Amino acid sequence: MTAPSLDFVHQFVPAAPPGAAHGGLTLLLLHGTGGDEHDLLPVGRAVAPGAALLSPRGRVLEGSAPRFFRRLAEGVFDVPDLVARTHELAGFVAAAATGYGFDPARVVALGFSNGANIAASTLLLHPGLLAGAVLLRAMVPFEPDAPVRLPGTPVYLGAGRFDPIIPAANSARLAALLDDSGARTTLEWQPTGHQLAPTELDRVRQWLAASALA
Ligand code: MLT
Numbered sequence: 001m002t003a004p005s006l007d008f009v010h011q012f013v014p015a016a017p018p019g020a021a022h023g024g025l026t027l028l029l030l031h032g033t034g035g036d037e038h039d040l041l042p043v044g045r046a047v048a049p050g051a052a053l054l055s056p057r058g059r060v061l062e063g064s065a066p067r068f069f070r071r072l073a074e075g076v077f078d079v080p081d082l083v084a085r086t087h088e089l090a091g092f093v094a095a096a097a098t099g100y101g102f103d104p105a106r107v108v109a110l111g112f113s114n115g116a117n118i119a120a121s122t123l124l125l126h127p128g129l130l131a132g133a134v135l136l137r138a139m140v141p142f143e144p145d146a147p148v149r150l151p152g153t154p155v156y157l158g159a160g161r162f163d164p165i166i167p168a169a170n171s172a173r174l175a176a177l178l179d180d181s182g183a184r185t186t187l188e189w190q191p192t193g194h195q196l197a198p199t200e201l202d203r204v205r206q207w208l209a210a211s212a213l214a
Contacts, residue, residue: 008056008092011037012100016050026102028093028130029055030115032137034065044110047134047205052102056092058114060085068118075165077117079142086121090129108208110134113165113194117141120174123155123183124148132211134158134204137194139166140174151182154211158200160192184211 015024027048029040037057044053058068060081069085070078097104109130111119116138123133124144132154155178159171175187186207190197 006092006095006099008059008089009037010054010056010092010096011041012055012096013041013044013053014100015052015102024103024106026052026054026097026107028107028109028119029053030068030109030111030119031055031058031066032113032115033062033067035112035115036066040110040112040115043112043201046201047110048108048208052100054093054096054100054102054107056089058118059088067114069114069121075139077141082118082121082141083125086118086125089118090122090126093129104129106131108132108134110136110204111138112136112196113138123150123153123178124181127153127181132156132208134208135174136196136200136204137163137166138174139170140177144177148177148181150178153183154207155183155185156204156207156211157185157187158196158204159187159189160194160197161189162191162193165194 027044029044031039037055058066060067060070069082072078109119116135119133120135120138121141127150134156136158157175175185178185
């Protein structure tokens with residue numbers, strides 16, 4: 001289902017009827033560089049059957065590859081652009097909640113790589129917008145100027161032990177930043193690189209169920 005009035009190209013899959021598993025939850029799916037709004041729909045369906053799925057396409061092009069914000073080099077972000085794009089994404093989520101009628105207090109982001117980075121930025125710049133987040137291969141998007149308050153917000157960080165893009169210290173720093181803000185952070189290391197490990201989505205599904213998000 002698409003709504004032409006919303007300013008991101010996107011897919012929206014309504015939630016299963018109330019009473020079904022994950023009813024009431026909306027997963028905000030944020031793809032990696034070169035992906036699009038279709039990429040993570042099967043992932044969302046697998047980790048939260050019955051949840052609504054809202055899946056925008058990043059509006060920045062790097063060559064022909066969609067992204068959610070500009071970067072200066074791999075792992076080096078154009079922070080003013082990231083900040084502006086984060087505000088745009090937050091506005092889109094709020095407009096989509098009104099347009100599609102889902103509960104804005106029950107939105108959980110699930111992002112991979114570039115999508116995980118803008119999800120982390122959304123946590124820092126719009127605390128309260130997301131009820132939780134699954135950040136798969138995320139980096140510290142920027143160091144906040146002022147303390148951020150995310151009391152009790154559940155955040156799952158999935159990191160690759162051999163990730164050539166994200167140094168282990170950066171993943172640890174992101175976990176510390178979120179912990180310091182009061183988030184309930186779970187950092188799990190996979191024996192892999194930037195790509196997802198075969199059993200990783202099972203862990204995400206279990207974590208969502210255990211985090212009272214479902
Ligand atoms: C990013 O630019 O967000 C990160 O370098 C991850 C990527 O998209 O490759």
